[in-house]
Amino acid sequence: MIAVLGLVVGVVAGLLVRPEIPAVMEQYLPIAVVAALDAVFGGLRAMLDGIFDDKVFVVSFLCNVVVAALIVFLGDELGVGAQLSTGVVVVLGIRIFSNAAAIRRHVFRA
Amino acid sequence: MSDEQERPEHRLRRELPAEVPASEPEYGGAPEPKESAEPQVTGRQRLWAGLWPPRLSRAQLIVAVLLFGLGFGLAVQVASNSDSGNVLRGARQEDLVRILDELDDRTQRLEDEKQGLEKQREELQSSSDQAAEARKQTEEKERQLGILAGTVAAQGPGITMTIEDPKGAVKADMLLNAIQELRAAGAEAIQVDQVRVVASSYLSDTDKGVTIDGNKINTPYRFKVIGKPQDLEPALNIPGGVVQTLEKEQATVTVDRADKIVVDALRQAKQPDYARSSAR
Known part of the structure; x- marks a missing residue:
């Protein structure tokens, strides 16, 4: 419950504050958000499976964000930033979908 | 499962x-x-x-x-993505360059199109100007010719001449002399009583009196003449001129200058049967 509250508060704060994103961060934020979403869905699935571990969640969350940003950064340096970030989004999207399928099976039993 | x-x-x-x-x-x-x-x-x-x-x-x-x-x-x-103005903020350098190129191309194309359209507009305008100018000149000419031909009314400075002829001694040739004299002095439009005098006008004596183009005119003969008054009046009054000749016949002639003479007697335009314009 508190976790959900945290999410809601974060969205509201983001909408209210509307901070200027530093130019350096601009390209990494969307990918980082998608990576974090993947981690959140994974965590939710783990919780429904009963194998949720906060330490694992924290590490996977941060790792996802950092790795995603790193891949984009590397892609930018190599000159294939657009393609690579597309690839990252695709992979994360697939993972999110498979996690969502597992969650759905738990919640709706279908 | x-x-x-x-x-x-x-x-x-x-x-x-x-x-x-x-x-x-x-x-x-x-x-x-x-x-x-x-x-x-x-x-x-x-x-x-x-x-x-x-x-x-x-x-x-x-x-x-x-x-x-x-x-x-x-x-x-x-939030930053939905700001339409910031669409380009997250874009990469190569994307920006491509977008810039596309915009340049588009600007170039639009510029060309604009030039073409402007040229077209200029052409249309000048041609319509020319047409309007030609129409204006034609109308002007028509008015001038109409005054000469007596098909339109005319007004302007001029004189009135009234010839009183109680004895009936004034003949057509005397009036013709007067008209010739007025024409020579630069009269541009002449009306006697209700008859417009034009190039083809003729005067004749009948037993009832003088007629112009077959229309009888009555005494006193009233001439309305448009022209330069300073030229017309002396032309009539010169010694041995029209006025003296008429007064010799016991007629009374009065000549008045006026700033505004209206010649409103009209004559139907007549299409020539045989003569055709050979100009152009």
């Missing part, structure tokens, strides 16, 4: 260990002890247990912090 097949049995058994949720708060811990409790607790129950009642555990707090960060980033990204 295997879950679904097992579920019916679980559901029946689920009722028995009702006290299991008591140990539930630590389901977030190591997976090892969970395996034994797994059959009794479904995912849905775990979800509800996690949502309500709210518990202030370390796991919940940490997850809340991370989710706060996620929500914040999500909202910021969505």
